[in-house]
Amino acid sequence: xxKYSLNVVGCKHAxxxxxxxxxxxxxxxxxxxxxxxxxxxxxxxxxLIKAMACASDNAPCGKCDSCAKIDAGVCVDIYNIRPAEGKxxxxxxxxxxxxxxxxxxxxxxxxxxxxxxNGEKMNGSAQNAFLKLFEEPPENIxxxxxxxxxxxxxxxxxxxxxxxxxxxxxxxQMLEVLEKEGIPDNKKSRAAIMAADGSAGEAIxxxxxxxxxxxxxxxxDELINALFMPxxxxxxxxxxxxxxxxxLDDMYAVYSLIQKALRDITAYRSGAVCRxxxxxxxxxxxxxxxxxxxxxxxxxxxxxxxxxxxxxxPINLNLALTEFSSRVWxxxxx
Ligand SMILES: [Zn+2]
Numbered sequence: 209x210x211k212y213s214l215n216v217v218g219c220k221h222a223x224x225x226x227x228x229x230x231x232x233x234x235x236x237x238x239x240x241x242x243x244x245x246x247x248x249x250x251x252x253x254x255x256l257i258k259a260m261a262c263a264s265d266n267a268p269c270g271k272c273d274s275c276a277k278i279d280a281g282v283c284v285d286i287y288n289i290r291p292a293e294g295k296x297x298x299x300x301x302x303x304x305x306x307x308x309x310x311x312x313x314x315x316x317x318x319x320x321x322x323x324x325x326n327g328e329k330m331n332g333s334a335q336n337a338f339l340k341l342f343e344e345p346p347e348n349i350x351x352x353x354x355x356x357x358x359x360x361x362x363x364x365x366x367x368x369x370x371x372x373x374x375x376x377x378x379x380x381q382m383l384e385v386l387e388k389e390g391i392p393d394n395k396k397s398r399a400a401i402m403a404a405d406g407s408a409g410e411a412i413x414x415x416x417x418x419x420x421x422x423x424x425x426x427x428x429d430e431l432i433n434a435l436f437m438p439x440x441x442x443x444x445x446x447x448x449x450x451x452x453x454x455x456l457d458d459m460y461a462v463y464s465l466i467q468k469a470l471r472d473i474t475a476y477r478s479g480a481v482c483r484x485x486x487x488x489x490x491x492x493x494x495x496x497x498x499x500x501x502x503x504x505x506x507x508x509x510x511x512x513x514x515x516x517x518x519x520x521x522p523i524n525l526n527l528a529l530t531e532f533s534s535r536v537w538x539x540x541x542x
Contacts, residue, residue, distance in 0.1 A: 211266050214255040217388070217408070218381045219248050222372035226256050235260070236370060238342060238351040240327065242358040243374030246409025248385075249354045252374060253323060254278060257286065260350075261317045277316055285314040290325040298326060300333040310346050319348040327355030335362045342368045376406025391415055399425060402485065405464040414461065427452040428465035428486075435466075435540055436473075436496040442537045449533035450526055459529070463512050470512075473497045474505045500540055508539040 212230045214223050222241070229235045241249045258268030258278050268275050277283040287309065291298050306322055314320045324330070330338065341351070342365060351369070355361065358371045377385065382401045383393055385408035391397050397415055403424050404411035414421050434440040434448050453459050468485035472493040475482055484490045500508070515532050 212259045212268075213266070214252070214259060215268075215270075216248055216251050216255050217385045218377045219243075219252055219374040222252055222374055225370075225372060226252070230256075230259055237345040237349065238353070238369035240353045240355060240358050240361065240366065240369045240371040241374065242355050242371050244356055244376065244407060246404065246407030246411075246413075247374040247376060248408065249374050250323075250409075252372070253352045253354065257283075257317075257321055257350075260319070274317055283316050285317040285320045287320070287322045288325055289322060291329055296329060298324070298330040298334050300331070300337050303330070303334045303337040306338075306341060310341070310349060314348065319350060321350045321352065324351065324353045327353040328357045328360040330361070332362075335365060339364055339368075377408055378406075382406070382408055382411055386411060386415070396421065402468055403461045403465055405460070410461075420461070424458070424461045424465060427458070427462045428469070431462065432466060432469050432496065435537070436499045438499060442534065445537050446530055446533045449529045453525075453529055455525065459525075459532075460516060463516055467509055467512050469493070469496070470505055470509050473500065474502065477502060477505075501542070504540050504542045507542055508536060511535050511539040 209231075212227050214227060216223050226235075241252060243249050255268065258270070258275050261274040261278065262268040262272055263274075264272060270276075270279070274283070278286065287306070289298065289302055289306065292302070310320070310322075312320075324338070339362065345351075353361065353365070353369065358366060379401065382404070383397075386397055386401070387393070389412055391412065397411075399421055400411045400415035403414050403421065414424070430448060430452060431445070434445045453462060465486060469487065472484050472486050472490055473496050475484075476490045476493045477497045480490075482490070484493070487493050515535070
C-alpha cells in the first residue's frame with residue numbers, strides 16, 4: 209500500500225487528519241487552514257499537495273518532477289490568490305479570476321490547486337463569489353483557504369470546508385524547524401525564537417534579518433528598564449514606545465519579549481525552578497522584581513496579551529501606541 213508522510217514539524221492534529229484522509233481516500237476538495245502567521249499553514253498545504261501528486265510508494269518523495277516543482281514554487285497548477293500589491297483586501301475581481309483558469313487542464317499535476325491566502329481579507333462580495341465555486345466544485349480542483357481567523361469567513365463557506373488548525377510551536381519544535389533550515393542552535397537563533405512567539409516562520413525571518421533581532425532586544429531592554437526602574441514616568445514611557453516602535457511587527461516582537469521578561473520576574477519572585485525565557489538567568493530579574501507586585505505582573509501580562517491578540521490594524525500606529533503603552537503602564541502600577 210502507498211505510504212504517506214508529511215514533512216511538517218508540529219501541527220499534529222492537522223497532519224494526522226490529512227494523513228488518514230489521504231490513506232483512506234476521503235480527502236475533501238476544500239479545507240480551511242487556520243493558524244497564526246508563520247505557524248506552518250503554508251508548509252502543511254505544500255506537503256499535502258506534494259503527497260497528493262507524488263507517484264512514489266512513499267509519498268512525497270521530494271525528488272520527482274512534481275515534488276521538485278512544488279518545492280521550488282514553480283508548479284503552474286498551483287494558484288496563489290492573495291491581495292494585490294499594496295492592497296489589504298482580497299477583492300471579488302481576484303476571486304472571479306479563478307473562473308478564468310478553473311476549466312483549463314492541469315499541466316504538471318493530475319489536478320489543480322487554488323490557495324487563497326489571507327482568507328480573512330476576503331470581503332463579503334469576494335466570499336459570495338467564492339461560495340459558488342464551493343457549491344459546485346469542479347472536478348480535480350482543490351481549494352485551501354489559509355487564514356488567521358476562520359471566524360471571518362461566511363458560515364456557508366465554513367460549513368462546506370473542514371477547518372484544520374495549525375498551532376504555535378514549542379521551543380524544541382522551533383529548534384527542529386530552524387535546524388531543517390540550516391540554522392544552528394546558538395544565541396542568535398534562540399533570541400530569534402524568543403522574539404517570534406511560537407511562529408517558526410517569524411523566527412526564520414528575524415534570524416535572517418540581523419538588524420531586527422538586535423534592535424528588538426535593545427528596544428525591549430529599554431522599555432523594560434523604563435517600566436521597572438523607579439526613575440521613569442508614564443509620559444516618558446509612552447514617548448519611548450513611540451520613538452522605538454515603528455510598525456506592528458516591531459510591536460508584536462518587542463512586547464512578546466517583554467511578556468517573557470515578565471514571566472521571568474514572576475518566576476523569580478515565586479522561587480520557581482525553571483529556565484529563564486528572557487534574562488540570561490532568573491537571578492538577573494531580581495532587580496526588576498523589586499518594582500512590581502505579583503498582581504501587577506499578572507495584570508500587565510494580561511493587558512499585553514489582550515492587546516497583542518487584537519488583530520485590527522490600527523489606522524494610526526502612534527495613537528494606538530499611546531493607548532497601548534498607557535494601559536501597560538497603568539497595569540504595572542496596580
Ligand atoms: Zn515525489
